[in-house]
Amino acid sequence: MGMPEGIKISSYTLDDLLGPLNEVEEKYAPPKIFVSGDMPIPLPSPRCAVIGSRKASPEGLKASSEIVKTLVKRGVIIVSGLAEGIDTSAHETAIEEGGDTIAVLGTSLDRVYPQKNECLQEIIMRNYLAISQFPTGHPTQPKNFVIRNRLMALISDASIIVEAGDTSGSLHQGWEALRLGRPLFIWKSILENSSLTWPKKMLQYGAMVLSDPEEVMDVLPSRGRILKVAP
Amino acid sequence: MRLTKLDYGALLTYTPRGHSVKIQDAKEFMIALKNERFVEDPQNGKLVLMSEWIAKTIQRNITTLPFASFFQPNTILVPAPKSSLMRPDTLWVSERIASALTKMGFGNKVISCLTRNKSVPKAASSEARDRPKAIDHYKSMTVTRILSKPEEIVLIDDIITRGATLLGAANRLADAFPETRIRAFAAMRTISNPDEFNRLYDPCVGTIELRESGDTLRRP
Numbered sequence: 429m430g431m432p433e434g435i436k437i438s439s440y441t442l443d444d445l446l447g448p449l450n451e452v453e454e455k456y457a458p459p460k461i462f463v464s465g466d467m468p469i470p471l472p473s474p475r476c477a478v479i480g481s482r483k484a485s486p487e488g489l490k491a492s493s494e495i496v497k498t499l500v501k502r503g504v505i506i507v508s509g510l511a512e513g514i515d516t517s518a519h520e521t522a523i524e525e526g527g528d529t530i531a532v533l534g535t536s537l538d539r540v541y542p543q544k545n546e547c548l549q550e551i552i553m554r555n556y557l558a559i560s561q562f563p564t565g566h567p568t569q570p571k572n573f574v575i576r577n578r579l580m581a582l583i584s585d586a587s588i589i590v591e592a593g594d595t596s597g598s599l600h601q602g603w604e605a606l607r608l609g610r611p612l613f614i615w616k617s618i619l620e621n622s623s624l625t626w627p628k629k630m631l632q633y634g635a636m637v638l639s640d641p642e643e644v645m646d647v648l649p650s651r652g653r654i655l656k657v658a659p
Numbered sequence: 660m661r662l663t664k665l666d667y668g669a670l671l672t673y674t675p676r677g678h679s680v681k682i683q684d685a686k687e688f689m690i691a692l693k694n695e696r697f698v699e700d701p702q703n704g705k706l707v708l709m710s711e712w713i714a715k716t717i718q719r720n721i722t723t724l725p726f727a728s729f730f731q732p733n734t735i736l737v738p739a740p741k742s743s744l745m746r747p748d749t750l751w752v753s754e755r756i757a758s759a760l761t762k763m764g765f766g767n768k769v770i771s772c773l774t775r776n777k778s779v780p781k782a783a784s785s786e787a788r789d790r791p792k793a794i795d796h797y798k799s800m801t802v803t804r805i806l807s808k809p810e811e812i813v814l815i816d817d818i819i820t821r822g823a824t825l826l827g828a829a830n831r832l833a834d835a836f837p838e839t840r841i842r843a844f845a846a847m848r849t850i851s852n853p854d855e856f857n858r859l860y861d862p863c864v865g866t867i868e869l870r871e872s873g874d875t876l877r878r879p
Contacts, residue, residue: 450697450750603746606743606746607746607748607750608750609749609751632778634742634745634778634781636781649690649694
């Protein structure tokens with residue numbers, strides 16, 4: 429892709445973006461984050477990841493769109509990975525609905541994957557926010573997308589898996605969200621597919637079934653990370 | 660189960676219902692507690708982890724707290740297991756609170772000797788009829804490490820709803836240590852009726868009782 433004209437990349441630490449991290453959050457936190465876009469730093473809250481299959485079904489895409497519409501109405505920033513399928517639908521719906529979105533890339537900010545999302549990535553880099561832990565020119569490798577999923581879990585106050593097979597990359601994010609103690613939701617229709625093994629396992633480790641997107645609001649913070657307390 | 664009644668103490672309160680500013684503030688605090696976030700200590704403006712803030716707040720107010728006697732020099736603090744299974748390196752808020760308390764001089768040490776071997780539904784996100792009972796918790800936990808006759812144990816949890824987790828856990832410990840006095844502490848207690856919610860900081864001592872139906876009754 430190269431860097432489109434007028435787009436600037438800035439580097440931050442995760443503390444700059446999110447505020448101080450606890451020990452569990454620090455474990456896989458990258459030392460530097462590269463960002464491009466138009467969003468205040470530290471990042472505003474609440475932020476919720478909506479993620480899932482690259483080869484999404486029409487039902488999955490519809491569910492993703494409905495979930496994002498509900499969350500955007502409630503002022504939630506939609507985080508996703510700019511992959512094909514559910515991720516693309518999540519970003520596009522957030523933009524169409526007048527909301528905010530953050531794309532967490534598995535490539536450096538000067539590259540694009542998949543190529544068909546070049547235009548969407550540029551829109552996000554200009555008007556919303558694109559984030560990568562990989563410096564400009566960093567080679568794109570499959571493992572980067574797994575690492576990216578951990579970062580996406582860390583950036584999101586909660587994560588929703590809308591549709592995913594047993595080998596989907598979204599599962600890496602799901603497990604990391606559970607490790608971090610962040611709410612992880614599995615969209616209800618995933619449970620209808622009895623051939624999948626991962627949903628049952630993740631439910632045992634603390635994931636929750638999501639039947640109504642409004643339920644997410646119960647677990648999302650409404651403010652930034654730093655709470656002032658004076659009991 | 661041996662124990663049908665358990666003494667407990669709690670520092671804070673929140674209610675899941677209601678929309679007043681006070682209620683929203685307490686809910687925000689509950690989310691920060693569940694995520695072990697940083698909070699600003701109003702006494703010195705420094706950022707501290709929520710678990711440390713809980714321990715510091717207890718230390719500052721120890722002379723007036725009704726559960727102060729729970730934390731004796733010989734008391735062993737045992738974190739209550741999460742409702743789900745847990746992989747290594749997972750955030751375990753109860754354990755973080757227990758560790759922060761001992762660092763501040765409350766209790767002798769933390770021993771994480773209770774583990775969950777089968778997940779149970781989360782009380783906070785379940786309908787009342789689906790919430791696991793104390794016996795379900797009891798059956799889903801194991802004591803993994805035998806202590807040498809502790810005199811006193813305080814179970815530590817982040818949030819208490821009806822107390823079923825703590826009563827189930829206390830019974831599991833009572834099987835292993837029948838001579839030991841067992842009590843419980845939760846950083847926060849849930850109040851289901853928003854009209855009964857007064858404020859975030861509302862320390863109390865009370866009891867969790869097992870009813871004939873198998874449900875638990877928490878007072879207050």
